[in-house]
Amino acid sequence: MSPVCTFRSQKDTLHTVDANDRTLILLAQQGDVDAFSALVERHWVYFVKFARSMVGEAEAEDVVQEGLITAWKKLPGLKAPEAYVAWALRILSRTCFRRSRRRRPTAPLASAADLPDERNEERMEAIDVEGILAALPPRQRAVMHLTVMEGMSDSQIGAALGISAAGARSNRRRAREALLRLLSDSRGGWQ
């Protein structure tokens, strides 16, 4: 039986579209740049977090900007304003997939894990989070972010990434197995 890596979400609520967003989306669909600008402002941090998981800190904001410009061009085609976040995430994830480069983690987890508990801050800073995430295929990275950081269900992840719920489950299972291997490798073996 394969080991399972159980990541838990600490989020209570999902990032969704409220009534103000809906108004802004409808105006932006008519070509109102100011409304789109307000929409960007409201969701910027959320999208940047997603992009950080996908392409790393250095490129995240550029990728979000590129994705949102694409979203503006395609906005008239959005049928349901309520689906804006998932729809924009799908555009952003495609932008991220194009930019993603897989690489191996550069700093071992061992050094962090071996530090005593009282030096927790230092331990977390020592982990090459970007390197470990970048070792996953981009779609698995996206599924893990939406699961662990956003607490989304399989169907919500599927809608955001343009895959089925079963596809989201399958990607998450493979991502967890891969993460477990990466964590084990960087730890230098658990046994």
Next chain:
Amino acid sequence: MKDPHRRKAEDLFENAWRRRLERPVRTLPTEAAARIAAHVGSRRRSPLSRWIPLAAAAALALAVGTTLLRDPGPPPLPPAAGVPGDLPLGEGEILLWLDTSTPLYMTFQPPAAAPSPEEKS
């Protein structure tokens, strides 16, 4: 039951990941919004914008079609070398080219005078 070391590493990684994502963004939301608005504003979309290329294409097609219909077509082909197309034409003669190498000479003559009643009898 899970290896406690493994669980510890997973927790450590997940917390470190969350911590990285919580770092402040380099570009504030207001700045990002202004930058993106400036970019898309220079390509402002009007409700009619998507019809403009279509209307331009239709106008171009109409102009080309009208020009083709009014065009009398290419000038008549010159006679091919070696074909006696430049023979002087006699009175009442006309020359038609059936193709580049086939001349057709036709001669028109006035109708013969109608016979008088005496001639009829």
